[in-house]
Amino acid sequence: MKKIAVLTSGGDAPGMNAAIRAVVRKAAYHGIEVVGINHGYEGFINGSIEPLDLGSVGGIIQRGGTKLYSARCLKFKEDAVQEQGIAKMREANVEGLVVIGGDGSYRGAMALVKKGFPVVGVPGTIDNDVPGTEYTIGFDTALNTVVESIDKIRDTATSHENSFIVEVMGRDAGDIALWAGLAAGAETVLIPEEEYNLDEIIARLERGATRSKKHSIIIVAEGVMAGSELAKLIKDKAGIETRVSVLGHIQRGGSPTARDRVLASRFGAHAVELLMEGKSGRAVGIRNHQLIDYDMTEAFEKHHESDVGLYTLMKELSI
């Protein structure tokens, strides 16, 4: 393989730049040329590429977002559009592709693989919802942003003796909510993977108040419901007022943590190795601290599972 391409797709995630850098530097180390595709699959279709040399990925390892821009390109689901993109890449002598993104991006990647174009996937999403890998690039940074924010919210909650509902991202997965709940000592966490019980949430709030703990933090994953909806349910049933804080897109930004930078560097380099070995339709991941690769189809056909043990622990520690 003489020339490969790299793109970032779906929601951006801190550490994507570190992964791009690793792809470029690992390939250069082996004498392979790399081009960057701008705006995810949009750029793939239009042949919007730029050469990436050693220098062009200097000074980006610490930067959030993605140097290559990202996009949600709905028309990429169409066969003809995918074929148009493959033709553009072949015109530019691109022989393989590294896709950095989430489960949706992998669906697009697999469509290319089925049409004979070699692709390897690198999991990049704050949601940590890609089946087959224990961690995705960006999750650790987003988690730390959430924990820092909740620590700040707790200061004002304590001072005013308020109860807060904090709505966090994660799409259909509860990992951000669950890990943040444990790390920030939240009183209650609602995640899509576990049934919630409104009476229990209210009982916890009331129990706290009777033992003179007048503030409380409830974290709700966006996949369960909006924070404002939960506040209304609590108010309507028990007459208890809560403040709602929606953390929103700050969760996607910021300089990646060291852990995300290391993970991204390992993933990016491994993806290049796989392409060099002639592999395609593989996704890189990490399990039990070991770098792995597996059939990319698993990453969108299987269901992401949250850590049940962590959920139980969170409940035990927040009594």
Ligand SMILES: Nc1ncnc2c1ncn2[C@@H]1O[C@H](COP(=O)(O)OP(=O)(O)OP(=O)(O)O)[C@@H](O)[C@H]1O
């Ligand atoms: N079934 C599909 N076929 C072809 N392409 C797809 C398909 N599903 C998604 N894609 C492509 O992948 C892009 C990104 O998908 P999606 O918006 O689900 O984000 P993601 O990669 O899962 O990342 P995140 O969830 O972190 O935002 C889509 O905009 C589209 O271009």
Ligand SMILES: O=P(O)(O)OC[C@H]1O[C@](O)(CO)[C@@H](O)[C@@H]1O
């Ligand atoms: O910025 P957008 O396109 O509204 O996407 C928001 C979604 O993207 C993510 O930030 C990443 O997948 C989700 O947590 C969230 O649901």
Ligand SMILES: [Mg+2]
């Ligand atoms: Mg996704």
